[in-house]
Amino acid sequence: xxxxxxxxxxxxxxxxxxxxxxxxxxxxxxxxxxxxxxxxxxxxxxxxxxxxxxxxxxxxxxxxxxxxxxxxxxxxxxxxxxxxxxxxxxxxxxxxxxxxxxxxxxxxxxxxxxxxxxxxxxxxxxxxxxxxxxxxxxxxxxxxxxxxxxxxxxxxxxxxxxxxxxxxxxxxxxxxxxxxxxxxxxxxxxxxxxxxxxxxxxxxxxxxxx
Numbered sequence: 001x002x003x004x005x006x007x008x009x010x011x012x013x014x015x016x017x018x019x020x021x022x023x024x025x026x027x028x029x030x031x032x033x034x035x036x037x038x039x040x041x042x043x044x045x046x047x048x049x050x051x052x053x054x055x056x057x058x059x060x061x062x063x064x065x066x067x068x069x070x071x072x073x074x075x076x077x078x079x080x081x082x083x084x085x086x087x088x089x090x091x092x093x094x095x096x097x098x099x100x101x102x103x104x105x106x107x108x109x110x111x112x113x114x115x116x117x118x119x120x121x122x123x124x125x126x127x128x129x130x131x132x133x134x135x136x137x138x139x140x141x142x143x144x145x146x147x148x149x150x151x152x153x154x155x156x157x158x159x160x161x162x163x164x165x166x167x168x169x170x171x172x173x174x175x176x177x178x179x180x181x182x183x184x185x186x187x188x189x190x191x192x193x194x195x196x197x198x199x200x201x202x203x204x205x206x207x208x209x210x
Contacts, residue, residue, distance in 0.1 A: 110155025
């Protein structure tokens, strides 16, 4: 794997159809195995197992550590981090069978993905997402703005403690940040980085042998 640098964070994108689930659970920690069993839907469980196993496999070379031996800690709001390797920042997102993992050096990073054709009730949700000053963005930008704001929240580790309509994009972009939204395999992939770097390099994974 190509390691991220100060200039180029990386986003790894994949979907469950390109991965074999056999023995992947062996890469997970005990608490991740318990979590994987809590999903009511088998597909959701499989995506969780594959994305967590892939995260560990990707982090392994950067840390020179076997995937199953990596210790992932969590903040009070559920943001994952590496206590013993504070320079390595990462984030993960999955939706409807696809998943993406962002890895950055030194800069906090947040990531969110959604399928382009995801259905939503705009009239019901517009005031949940948009501030009063953003309502002019309308329905066409709704899903893009949704993924951007989710990525911002995940980068800052604030979980669901702040309503999305309280995040004002015009204020956020005034700071020294990098914001990127790409279309990958019919998915919107939005990434927010708390630092000025090049847009993340996106690497599409066809299997664990990449």
